Amino acid sequence: MSDSQPGTQAGRVPSGCGNPGVPVIFEQTSPGRKGYSLPAPDVPERPVEELIPSAYLRQKPAALPELSEPDVVRHFTHLSQRNYSIDSGFYPLGSCTMKYNPKVNEVAVTRSGFRAIHPYQPEATVQGALELMFRLQEALCEIAGMDAFSLQPAAGAHGELTGLFMIQAYHRSRGDRRSEIIAPDSSHGTNPASAAMVGCKLVTVRSDRRGRVDLEELKRLVNERTAALMLTNPSTLGLFDEQVQDMADLVHAAGGLMYYDGANLNAIMGVARPGDMGFDVVHLNLHKTFTTPHGGGGPGAGPVGVKDRLAPFLPVPLVSERAEQFVLEYDRPRSIGKVRSFYGNFGMLVRAFTYIRRMGSDGLTQVSRDAVLSANYLRSQLNDLYEEPYAGPNMHEFVLSGKRQRKKGVRTLDIAKRLMDYGFHPPTVYFPLIVDEAFMVEPTETENKDTLDAFVAAMRQIAREVEESPDLVTSAPHVTVVGRLDEARAARSPDLRWRPER
Amino acid sequence: MSYLPHTPGERQEMLEAIGVESVDDLFANVPRDLLSGPPKIPAGLSEMEVLRLIDGLASKNQDLEHRPSFLGAGAYLHYIPSAVGAVTGRSEFYTSYTPYQAEVSQGTLQVIYEYQTMIAELTGLDVSNASLYDAATAMVEASTMAINETGRGKIAIGTGVHPEYRAVLRTYMTGQGFELTEIDEPWVSDPASVGQALDDTTAGLIVQSPNFWGAIEPMAQLSDVAHAHGALLIAVVNPISLSLLAPPGEYGADLAVGCGQPLGIPLQYGGPYLGMIAARSDLVRRLPGRIAGATVDKQGRRGYVLTLQAREQHIRREKATSNICTNHALMALAATVYLSLMGKEGLREVANLCLQKAHYAAQLVSAIPGLSMAYDAPFFNEFTVQTPVPATEVNRFLLSRDIVGGYDLARAAPGLDNYLILAFTEMTTRQEIDDLAATLRDLLPEQASAGSQAALQGAGTRGKA
Numbered sequence: 001m002s003d004s005q006p007g008t009q010a011g012r013v014p015s016g017c018g019n020p021g022v023p024v025i026f027e028q029t030s031p032g033r034k035g036y037s038l039p040a041p042d043v044p045e046r047p048v049e050e051l052i053p054s055a056y057l058r059q060k061p062a063a064l065p066e067l068s069e070p071d072v073v074r075h076f077t078h079l080s081q082r083n084y085s086i087d088s089g090f091y092p093l094g095s096c097t098m099k100y101n102p103k104v105n106e107v108a109v110t111r112s113g114f115r116a117i118h119p120y121q122p123e124a125t126v127q128g129a130l131e132l133m134f135r136l137q138e139a140l141c142e143i144a145g146m147d148a149f150s151l152q153p154a155a156g157a158h159g160e161l162t163g164l165f166m167i168q169a170y171h172r173s174r175g176d177r178r179s180e181i182i183a184p185d186s187s188h189g190t191n192p193a194s195a196a197m198v199g200c201k202l203v204t205v206r207s208d209r210r211g212r213v214d215l216e217e218l219k220r221l222v223n224e225r226t227a228a229l230m231l232t233n234p235s236t237l238g239l240f241d242e243q244v245q246d247m248a249d250l251v252h253a254a255g256g257l258m259y260y261d262g263a264n265l266n267a268i269m270g271v272a273r274p275g276d277m278g279f280d281v282v283h284l285n286l287h288k289t290f291t292t293p294h295g296g297g298g299p300g301a302g303p304v305g306v307k308d309r310l311a312p313f314l315p316v317p318l319v320s321e322r323a324e325q326f327v328l329e330y331d332r333p334r335s336i337g338k339v340r341s342f343y344g345n346f347g348m349l350v351r352a353f354t355y356i357r358r359m360g361s362d363g364l365t366q367v368s369r370d371a372v373l374s375a376n377y378l379r380s381q382l383n384d385l386y387e388e389p390y391a392g393p394n395m396h397e398f399v400l401s402g403k404r405q406r407k408k409g410v411r412t413l414d415i416a417k418r419l420m421d422y423g424f425h426p427p428t429v430y431f432p433l434i435v436d437e438a439f440m441v442e443p444t445e446t447e448n449k450d451t452l453d454a455f456v457a458a459m460r461q462i463a464r465e466v467e468e469s470p471d472l473v474t475s476a477p478h479v480t481v482v483g484r485l486d487e488a489r490a491a492r493s494p495d496l497r498w499r500p501e502r
Numbered sequence: 503m504s505y506l507p508h509t510p511g512e513r514q515e516m517l518e519a520i521g522v523e524s525v526d527d528l529f530a531n532v533p534r535d536l537l538s539g540p541p542k543i544p545a546g547l548s549e550m551e552v553l554r555l556i557d558g559l560a561s562k563n564q565d566l567e568h569r570p571s572f573l574g575a576g577a578y579l580h581y582i583p584s585a586v587g588a589v590t591g592r593s594e595f596y597t598s599y600t601p602y603q604a605e606v607s608q609g610t611l612q613v614i615y616e617y618q619t620m621i622a623e624l625t626g627l628d629v630s631n632a633s634l635y636d637a638a639t640a641m642v643e644a645s646t647m648a649i650n651e652t653g654r655g656k657i658a659i660g661t662g663v664h665p666e667y668r669a670v671l672r673t674y675m676t677g678q679g680f681e682l683t684e685i686d687e688p689w690v691s692d693p694a695s696v697g698q699a700l701d702d703t704t705a706g707l708i709v710q711s712p713n714f715w716g717a718i719e720p721m722a723q724l725s726d727v728a729h730a731h732g733a734l735l736i737a738v739v740n741p742i743s744l745s746l747l748a749p750p751g752e753y754g755a756d757l758a759v760g761c762g763q764p765l766g767i768p769l770q771y772g773g774p775y776l777g778m779i780a781a782r783s784d785l786v787r788r789l790p791g792r793i794a795g796a797t798v799d800k801q802g803r804r805g806y807v808l809t810l811q812a813r814e815q816h817i818r819r820e821k822a823t824s825n826i827c828t829n830h831a832l833m834a835l836a837a838t839v840y841l842s843l844m845g846k847e848g849l850r851e852v853a854n855l856c857l858q859k860a861h862y863a864a865q866l867v868s869a870i871p872g873l874s875m876a877y878d879a880p881f882f883n884e885f886t887v888q889t890p891v892p893a894t895e896v897n898r899f900l901l902s903r904d905i906v907g908g909y910d911l912a913r914a915a916p917g918l919d920n921y922l923i924l925a926f927t928e929m930t931t932r933q934e935i936d937d938l939a940a941t942l943r944d945l946l947p948e949q950a951s952a953g954s955q956a957a958l959q960g961a962g963t964r965g966k967a
Contacts, residue, residue, distance in 0.1 A: 022612065024619075036851075051880065052747070052880045062744065064623060069585055079609040082608035117564075189814075189816040202819075245533065337669055341637060345774040358546060482608060489797050494786065
């Protein structure tokens with residue numbers, strides 16, 4: 001076992017000790033057990049076969065589990081105890097902005113006036129919901145420096161796609177067919193995937209030695225085929241690209257548009273705005289910057305903002321204010337249409353709105369200042385032991401390389417796994433793709449200095465272990481509920497659903 | 503600032519450790535002309551004040567917990583057992599990230615595995631994934647799978663599919679340069695005429711059952727029609743209905759999609775809901791998004807990982823099957839807990855209650871002079887009724903009696919002003935249905951004779967929904 005001493009400043013990793021495997025829920029079933037209570041029918045009951053022709057009826061019942069309510073609750077409680085979470089510890093995942101999710105957000109969303117309203121209720125009966133959405137649109141416009149926002153997209157990648165649909169519609173409306181989208185080699189994987197989904201060819205622009213977009217190469221790549229340049233600023237290297245206005249001028253001069261991937265907005269609130277940098281379209285991740293919880297993979301929300309010239313293309317409906325009434329505006333003939341059912345992940349919008357009003361103007365500004373301070377502090381405490389591919393100052397995140405440790409036979413993946421033994425969730429690893437053995441660390445503003453110091457101590461301890469007892473690191477994690485899992489076997493013979501043993 | 507822990511002293515210590523004078527120095531790379539200063543939004547509020555603001559907004563909404571409602575049309579007010587919220591409210595679940603680091607994410611991964619199993623069971627198909635955003639985008643993803651699988655570039659879809667799902671499909675197909683055939687088949691599909699709309703360039707046929715108007719479609723025949731043209735059948739389903747109605751796997755569908763909202767997810771004004779997708783096993787490598795698989799560690803302990811990641815954007819970038827990254831995992835957890843509680847019997851009971859109440863209501867409502875069923879086809883939890891006056895007026899009258907009426911079909915198609923979709927769940931009481939009928943009688947007596955005239959004239963002119 002390890003010599004770790006997870007104190008309160010580290011997190012608590014679900015430990016293998018006293019935490020045996022949890023049987024699949026189907027293995028706990030006992031025919032006839034019930035976990036539900038329903039009222040008896042209060043209307044005259046007729047045989048199902050009388051109401052629906054038997055050819056339309058199910059032949060073989062779905063083999064759902066049969067358990068009592070206490071058994072169900074215990075099963076899922078046991079499963080929850082096999083998870084790491086923000087509430088149990090530090091989660092320094094770069095580009096994911098795993099900050100604290102305020103509890104008041106979760107209270108706000110349980111109000112019956114938000115929880116139990118139907119998307120097709122008359123607008124007059126949901127004025128509070130529409131007002132909240134309208135005010136959120138306004139706040140996001142102001143924070144990002146844009147002219148209009150749609151709250152419809154369900155996630156960041158969905159926002160990207162919506163943005164690219166609008167960009168294509170804009171070009172088409174000018175009789176212009178454009179087939180290429182440029183993104184840096186440090187970009188998020190969703191950028192090229194979204195570009196492909198709108199039928200565009202992805203053109204990759206290199207980063208230069210300073211980790212910025214290679215402006216000279218960009219000049220060669222931008223032309224009359226360029227639909228847009230997709231950029232994250234600060235980049236996934238955690239660096240603010242000070243040439244952003246030159247890039248915007250270059251792209252605009254060629255008739256292209258600038259797309260801002262808002263994954264890293266947490267660095268610049270109250271400091272600088274994408275709209276002022278020359279971006280025409282942005283998406284924001286409310287589940288990153290605006291504290292809506294990640295939920296083990298979602299749901300998120302990825303609102304899209306635009307400058308005036310792209311506003312006609314926004315998805316319908318938009319929330320507008322008319323004669324002191326809030327309305328859903330459908331009459332927008334140049335709109336790209338709808339990108340999802342209904343109006344957005346409303347529950348997430350309530351949480352983000354609550355957070356924005358809680359923090360206010362100065363609060364959000366302090367968020368970014370503290371996020372950047374914490375990240376620079378962490379880097380300053382680690383860059384003597386781990387290689388730093390690009391010089392700082394960085395913004396809200398930074399990238400280190402495990403190259404030096406690799407020479408000792410220890411990979412970044414091993415170091416990531418060893419961090420678990422010390423009670424920490426690992427940083428993002430092997431991303432961005434342009435850094436060998438990359439660690440991408442984003443502490444966020446909600447972690448205190450003691451936690452940052454405990455993380456530094458663990459990273460330094462691991463660096464020592466790499467020198468002195470590398471096996472300890474390469475065989476990590478030691479304390480978790482399972483060890484490293486056989487991923488090759490999982491992919492070779494996929495077992496994607498439980499089946500009874502025959 | 504209660505979420506921000508740094509004290510002024512700690513900020514100073516950190517600046518010294520970094521070796522800069524002030525935080526502003528850390529922003530030295532931001533060109534000066536870009537510095538914006540704090541955004542022009544209101545100042546911050548204490549928690550107490552923010553809740554007052556929230557309560558003020560929430561109270562401007564007329565929620566459906568305090569008045570009867572007959573709205574469905576893709577979002578339903580089902581009962582959510584208390585245990586569902588107790589589990590999804592555990593912060594070990596809701597404050598965790600995507601389970602990329604399997605050793606510290608076994609809880610979420612096992613939930614996804616159990617969810618995939620339940621969706622496969624419900625649909626009668628082989629495989630599912632960790633969830634998609636909603637039914638509309640799930641339908642788009644299934645269409646893309648059909649296009650890639652068949653190498654054909656056209657999708658056929660009936661007007662019985664939810665108008666919002668069709669609108670979303672239109673956006674994507676236009677944006678991606680694929681062709682869309684919309685088959686105008688009001689109320690219930692005729693397999694022969696659907697067949698005429700298909701040809702050997704059709705990649706997939708999309709049919710919803712029960713359809714948007716509530717009618718159960720002849721899925722087995724439609725499946726044969728699709729397959730006869732070499733197209734895949736994509737079924738759009740309501741998961742609650744699948745405990746009674748034949749599942750996609752039994753009638754030969756290749757893919758099934760649907761909205762998982764009825765499975766323990768609040769209405770919350772349209773989202774977040776749950777996009778479900780299930781497929782035949784040979785299509786597994788074309789599925790979008792995350793998939794959990796079972797495997798073992800070195801000691802032989804069972805564990806779960808995200809698998810078949812070679813389909814996904816973070817590995818394949820522009821060659822990925824989809825751009826989806828963040829999904830709706832927490833909603834999938836709610837559905838998994840809901841289905842675990844209801845189990846084999848409970849889900850059937852819920853479905854039966856919906857069925858019985860809808861049929862009781864249909865009898866009552868269609869007996870009112872001037873009102874008639876729009877079609878003579880079997881239905882499950884909702885049906886469409888033809889009204890002698892515009893449905894908007896009916897709804898307005900109902901609302902004046904504090905009853906939230908049905909879905910006004912004029913919203914989807916201008917030609918269908920006199921049609922209302924009424925939905926029923928286990929939450930609907932007999933009293934509410936009786937009150938609905940009595941209120942409709944109050945509205946209609948004086949218009950009954952004039953109305954039936956209009957209804958007669960209107961018959962046969964069914965617009966495109």
